[in-house]
């Protein structure tokens with residue numbers, strides 16, 4: 001059963017918003033755009049593997065979590081975690097395609113593309129070992145002694161693992177279900193109701209690292225962020241408010257709800273509170289009452305009264 005379904009990470013969404021709105025001349029622009037592409041590709045790989053695991057059937061109860069973040073000695077985030085009455089399994093998903101060679105000394109992953117181009121990445125092996133260690137510490141401190149396995153999964157069929165350390169498991173997406181079905185289940189550690197309790201406990205412990213708004217995280221001056229309502233048709237930033245509508249001066253389309261995404265962008269990348277004045281500035285509005293209408297959004301939580309009224313949005317899931 002899926003305990004925590006696939007969802008795009010809020011961090012990927014925030015990076016997309018920042019790439020859209022950060023001035024292209026900003027010294028951190030290239031790094032942020034690359035981060036965004038990597039994060040989105042990572043999400044895509046995890047989605048592919050999760051879709052495969054949704055088809056998994058086992059003769060016993062089990063729970064699957066996508067992207068669960070826990071705290072043990074440090075914060076650690078697992079792409080996919082599966083818990084069963086017999087063991088726990090961590091899947092570390094990689095979306096690197098091409099011919100893959102993983103070495104241990106130094107720990108690195110070298111990918112060769114069909115055109116011969118080589119790129120090296122951090123090896124996923126020490127990372128997965130660290131997750132297994134952190135999870136075992138967390139379980140042990142709660143008097144739970146259950147075997148924890150790990151496997152590195154390459155999401156796309158265009159990956160081919162040519163050389164890898166023999167003590168680690170490497171899988172392609174289409175091998176995942178077979179691999180899980182073959183894990184030994186001769187010693188039951190948890191009764192079904194204990195497994196349910198563990199599932200609820202893990203969901204409760206899940207804490208996504210709060211890196212928002214991204215301008216804080218990357219130490220970006222808000223002045224370097226392009227304001228204005230985004231046109232949902234052509235991406236232009238700076239739609240004009242007309243009666244009951246937003247108008248795009250570039251593609252000449254109209255949109256009634258264009259401000260919704262802009263409001264979310266504001267909280268993802270700009271600031272974690274908004275007041276009437278900040279709303280007028282970000283949405284390019286002259287009229288106080290127009291701003292009030294935007295801020296009367298069911299997604300916003302109002303705090304303070306009169307002149308000190310401001311609003312926040314809950315972004316973490």
Ligand SMILES: [Zn+2]
Nearest residue numbers: 231234248251
């Ligand atoms: Zn437009």
